[in-house]
Amino acid sequence: MSTVAPTAPEGGGARSVVRGVGEVFITLGLVILLFVVYEVYVTDIFSAAKQREATSALDDRWGTPADPERVERFDGLDEGAGFAKMFIPTFGADYSFTILEGITEKTLEIGPGHYPDTAYPGEPGNFAVAGHRVGKGAPFNDIDLLNSCDAIVVETRYNWFVYRVLPKADEVADWAGTRAADPRCVGVSPLGAPYDKVVGQRIVSPGQGEVVAPVPGLPGAENSVGEQVTLMTLTTCHPRFSDRERLIVHAVMVKQWEKDPNNPGALPPELKETV
Template sequence: MLACLVEQGDNARVAKHSADRKSGSGSDAQRRTPTFALVTGELLLTLGVIVALFVVYQVWWTDIEAGKLQSQASGDLERQWADENPRPLTRDAEGAAFARMFIPSFGPDFSYAVVQGTSDDALDRGPGHYVDTQLPGQPGNFAVAGHRVGRGAPFNDLGRLGTCDAVVVETATTWYIYRVLPVEDDPGTDPVQRREAASECLGEAAATEVSTGRYRGLSGSHVTDPQDIGVLQPVPGSGSTEVAAGDLPLLTLTTCHPQFSNRERLIVHAVLERSEDRQPGSVPAELSGEV
């Protein structure tokens, strides 16, 4: 009898030990699960912080740095123009300021020195001139690129421009007043409407060219892919890189699209309405609030 009771006690101890092992194994699994979730959460939090810091750098800090560079470019421009014998307007060295751009519909504070070149360094200083395109006021295409987010974002609101909105370019000797071409979804379908829209702000010759001439398919604003260099041609999309007799003096503005993306390009085309001699203390009506 004693022997039997002892055997039963041993069996009980073995069973308890086995149960304890199983119970301990379950506790280990429970401990591992929250540890994995905690590590994953910390990694996601760290990644979020890194992304947030990058956004702050891209949008805020680069704006500060670009603002300093733009101030330097603007100061260089003022000193250059204060010279009694300003040098002729030419394609200067990369990053050199040579003109100033105003877009009245963006408010009185929109004023940027335009620099030569479209490298990263040049565009950090301000809107940059595609050096293989024409200069302000010349027949053909004066084309300018600018950032849309960060680095000063001079062209952040480019998509807001509409038909006949003014873009004013100032050089050492001249004011050039460009007007945005008719903006519509399908610019080639209704020449009558295009002519009516263009005639509101352009001369008769330009209105005719825009509605029925070589520029009849050219919209004031559209989106294209980054490889579409045809928008920079003297007559955009014509396939020719040479300026020909009768070419209109155009202005083309390019920027990334959509915002925070480099996938496409937003293009704005404008045509020269008129030019005025630059006189001390005098500005075009578009900048004085008279128009």
């Protein structure tokens, strides 16, 4: 009895190619998904542990005998050293990050980093701080939600400094008739020249480093300013999951609370503010 070899189904080769391509895409999709999970969630776990260590180290330093003159000293800080704490009350009572010196990738994996050569807390000029928006602790994940007059409270060894977000671009013209009446906006108003272009929030390109200049947007202008405004600037990537642009938040210092050595547990009332 003779036999006949089975005939391959028509189009079988094409189906194999399609199946192979599909499997490749599925594998790539899984790899990308795992990468996203790692970047968004796993790095948060690692960064949270590093942030706790930095905060503990800072608390230990603050626990050593105080300077009799109670003078803040920020000179000689090493890259990655914590020197202050930042609170944003509208983000909840548990929002607290130790600010570290420097903006290297290693430092920003621990927490918000201070731009070298910018002012320190409470100093005239621009106290500029960078932070991740997604993963690695994501301290600045929600800073796009900050509104004008929202408080950013900075704690140093001997002081509390209260900064408040400046008016946004679309609020400047009508500020006197709108937000100016809000009790939280005391000390906040559109700034005059040469700060008249400095607003509460803006989007810039990564190359616009002048946003952290003493007079944001005008590097060198500070030399002609009789008395520099005391500012704080937050910078992060924009939009989320991209570094195509930078989101910038500018705030102005409105108050300083000197810590009472006889009542070290006293907190500024701004820490109790909510949305």
